[in-house]
Amino acid sequence: MAGSEKTSVLLEETRLFHPPKDLVENSNVMQYMKKKGFKTEKELRTWASANLEEFWGEMGKEYATWFKPFDKVLDWKPPYSKWFLGGLINATYNCVDRHAKGAKKDKVAYIGVGEPLGDVRKFTYGDLYKEVNKLANGLKSLGIKKGDIVSIYMPMIPELPIAMLACAKLGIIHSVTFSGFSSKAYGDRVIDGGSRISITVDGFWRRGKVVPLKESADEALLTAPSVEKQIVYKRCGNEVKWNPRDIWWHDLVKDQSTECDCEQLDPEHRLYLLYTSGTTGKPKGIEHAQGGTVVGCPQTLHWVFDLKDNDVWWCTADIGWVTGHSYIVYAPLSLGVTSIMYEGSPDFPDFGRWWSIIQEHKVNVLYTAPTAIRMFMKAGAQWSDKYDLKSLRLLGTVGEPINPEAWIWYRTNIGRGELQIMDTWWQTETGTFINSPLPTTPLKPGSCTMPLPGYNTEVWDESGHKVPTGEGGNVVIMTPYPTMLRDFYKDPARYMKTYWEHYWKVAPGVYLAGDKGREDADGYFWIQGRIDDVLKVAGHRLGNSEVESAAVSHPKVAEAAVIGKPDEVKGEVIIVFAILRSGVEPSEDLKKELIAHIRKTLGPVGMPEAVYFVNDVPKTRSGKIMRRVIRAKAMGQPVGDISTLMNPEAVDGIPKIV
Numbered sequence: 001m002a003g004s005e006k007t008s009v010l011l012e013e014t015r016l017f018h019p020p021k022d023l024v025e026n027s028n029v030m031q032y033m034k035k036k037g038f039k040t041e042k043e044l045r046t047w048a049s050a051n052l053e054e055f056w057g058e059m060g061k062e063y064a065t066w067f068k069p070f071d072k073v074l075d076w077k078p079p080y081s082k083w084f085l086g087g088l089i090n091a092t093y094n095c096v097d098r099h100a101k102g103a104k105k106d107k108v109a110y111i112g113v114g115e116p117l118g119d120v121r122k123f124t125y126g127d128l129y130k131e132v133n134k135l136a137n138g139l140k141s142l143g144i145k146k147g148d149i150v151s152i153y154m155p156m157i158p159e160l161p162i163a164m165l166a167c168a169k170l171g172i173i174h175s176v177t178f179s180g181f182s183s184k185a186y187g188d189r190v191i192d193g194g195s196r197i198s199i200t201v202d203g204f205w206r207r208g209k210v211v212p213l214k215e216s217a218d219e220a221l222l223t224a225p226s227v228e229k230q231i232v233y234k235r236c237g238n239e240v241k242w243n244p245r246d247i248w249w250h251d252l253v254k255d256q257s258t259e260c261d262c263e264q265l266d267p268e269h270r271l272y273l274l275y276t277s278g279t280t281g282k283p284k285g286i287e288h289a290q291g292g293t294v295v296g297c298p299q300t301l302h303w304v305f306d307l308k309d310n311d312v313w314w315c316t317a318d319i320g321w322v323t324g325h326s327y328i329v330y331a332p333l334s335l336g337v338t339s340i341m342y343e344g345s346p347d348f349p350d351f352g353r354w355w356s357i358i359q360e361h362k363v364n365v366l367y368t369a370p371t372a373i374r375m376f377m378k379a380g381a382q383w384s385d386k387y388d389l390k391s392l393r394l395l396g397t398v399g400e401p402i403n404p405e406a407w408i409w410y411r412t413n414i415g416r417g418e419l420q421i422m423d424t425w426w427q428t429e430t431g432t433f434i435n436s437p438l439p440t441t442p443l444k445p446g447s448c449t450m451p452l453p454g455y456n457t458e459v460w461d462e463s464g465h466k467v468p469t470g471e472g473g474n475v476v477i478m479t480p481y482p483t484m485l486r487d488f489y490k491d492p493a494r495y496m497k498t499y500w501e502h503y504w505k506v507a508p509g510v511y512l513a514g515d516k517g518r519e520d521a522d523g524y525f526w527i528q529g530r531i532d533d534v535l536k537v538a539g540h541r542l543g544n545s546e547v548e549s550a551a552v553s554h555p556k557v558a559e560a561a562v563i564g565k566p567d568e569v570k571g572e573v574i575i576v577f578a579i580l581r582s583g584v585e586p587s588e589d590l591k592k593e594l595i596a597h598i599r600k601t602l603g604p605v606g607m608p609e610a611v612y613f614v615n616d617v618p619k620t621r622s623g624k625i626m627r628r629v630i631r632a633k634a635m636g637q638p639v640g641d642i643s644t645l646m647n648p649e650a651v652d653g654i655p656k657i658v
């Protein structure tokens with residue numbers, strides 16, 4: 001499949017990729033536009049974003065089933081919003097029960113593809129209903145109830161959403177930790193939530209080997225005395241150490257009823273906590289609400305990815321990240337569609353694995369990350385060429401800006417040179433896509449296009465004015481929306497400081513997203529990266545300071561500064577500049593030891609690419625590490641004015657690393 005489109009043309013960013021007529025005509029959003037009498041997509045976007053309550057009220061009724069209808073759409077007292085007031089709802093009822101009790105009972109909800117070849121387990125909506133109910137009853141038998149927090153540390157197997165849905169059914173708040181994070185990361189999250197229950201697995205498959213996750217969970221629980229019971233799902237049958245608090249999942253559910261009533265909840269009742277990295281070393285627990293999630297998630301998936309009832313949807317993210325929470329669990333299940341869940345590595349047993357899954361299960365819509373696309377690009381199109389990908393009809397990306405070269409490769413080699421690519425810009429905090437094309441939108445490679453209907457984003461300068469067209473600035477979200485984060489768990493002051501304080505004096509309620517961006521003359525947004533010290537490594541969000549605190553937790557390290565270095569595949573890789581304690585001799589072995597230590601502290605996602613030993617790192621007079629200056633020096637770029645630094649001479653000691 002040779003591509004005729006040239007990247008050089010695209011870099012001028014003028015070329016538009018118009019959607020094919022049949023996609024536009026048959027799209028879900030077009031049906032809505034016709035119903036409402038909107039002639040253009042722009043009319044719809046403008047109307048919905050200006051009439052938030054009318055629009056979201058309509059969506060609230062359309063996409064969710066309520067035990068009691070809401071009587072007020074929005075109560076907005078910046079920085080706090082409440083949605084669908086007066087209603088009663090349950091997310092699991094919307095995702096499972098209403099389908100299991102209706103026409104979709106025997107429809108497949110998840111095709112769980114294990115990493116070992118041939119290991120495929122299908123769960124219908126009826127199966128999910130029974131499994132969720134049994135586990136929910138099991139949780140009840142352990143004395144867990146509405147409002148409690150349950151910590152989950154599981155891989156990409158269908159039992160992970162089952163555990164989340166069992167919690168949600170009872171109004172228990174789940175707190176999922178990505179299985180690629182370390183035991184320390186899990187322990188920190190368990191402690192912060194004060195969880196009484198941990199749910200994990202014996203092990204899972206990764207590149208042909210068993211990752212013994214229970215070992216990490218056990219290590220985490222050494223520091224978390226609040227945990228009374230740990231439920232262990234037997235995935236691999238690997239040998240595990242057994243503690244008095246452990247209970248096998250299969251034993252817990254064995255005699256439980258397959259029926260379990262849903263808690264009827266206030267829509268603001270918290271659905272989950274998800275920890276994400278910010279500028280300080282400690283990840284913050286983002287709170288999301290039940291009601292907003294099962295309105296905003298299905299609605300955005302239905303419109304942007306245009307899912308039809310018979311579609312097979314594959315979002316390749318891990319459920320440990322927000323993309324998986326929203327678009328593997330709550331959105332597709334609410335819509336009642338069939339999703340793929342793949343446990344393993346994309347290159348196992350070879351780079352054809354994903355494409356073989358698409359061929360075998362006739363996947364229609366694929367949603368993945370730029371880092372994965374760049375990895376496949378590097379491996380070569382011969383892998384995807386071997387498989388029949390004709391079932392695909394729409395593609396998507398998320399996680400970081402996609403470079404036009406990767407965009408074109410994706411369209412050419414995976415999308416037969418014809419498929420549209422939905423580049424969705426959003427965050428853990430937002431819960432749904434914010435800026436994204438619709439199937440009706442002409443695309444510009446590398447642009448996440450415009451705010452979706454019902455959302456308002458702009459680009460502002462520091463003083464709180466919209467920047468002129470084409471100029472860079474801070475991306476801000478001007479108005480509330482149902483899936484927006486509700487707070488930081490136990491830290492409202494930091495919630496205020498992180499997102500709202502920046503423009504509070506000029507415009508209270510304007511949300512600082514933390515991204516740089518610009519809007520072009522056609523209203524298309526171009527995201528340029530973070531304004532704060534947040535790394536994006538293979539699309540995963542990590543704080544520079546998180547890696548720094550992992551580095552200084554090594555007994556031989558006095559201080560550390562961490563920067564991201566651009567990388568062809570991962571977007572960024574982690575580089576550590578470490579100052580050793582006095583008397584410690586630098587050595588190559590110590591570098592390796594430090595890399596291993598950081599990997600152990602943060603998990604595989606936090607592993608540095610390289611460590612450099614330095615005598616000092618440049619700082620401001622108030623003691624803040626000047627990562628921007630370190631990065632410029634290390635990358636061989638001009639460092640700018642450093643006269644105001646406390647120790648300008650430290651800049652000389654930073655080696656050039658490219």
Ligand code: PRX
Pocket residue numbers: 276322323397398399400401402423424425426427428429448513514515527529530539540541
């Ligand atoms: O910098 C933006 C980048 O990812 C950040 C959010 O990261 P996280 O909370 O981990 O959520 C990722 C998945 C939703 C954003 O602040 N980002 C995400 N999507 C895009 C993006 N940057 C450019 N284009 C995107 N499509």
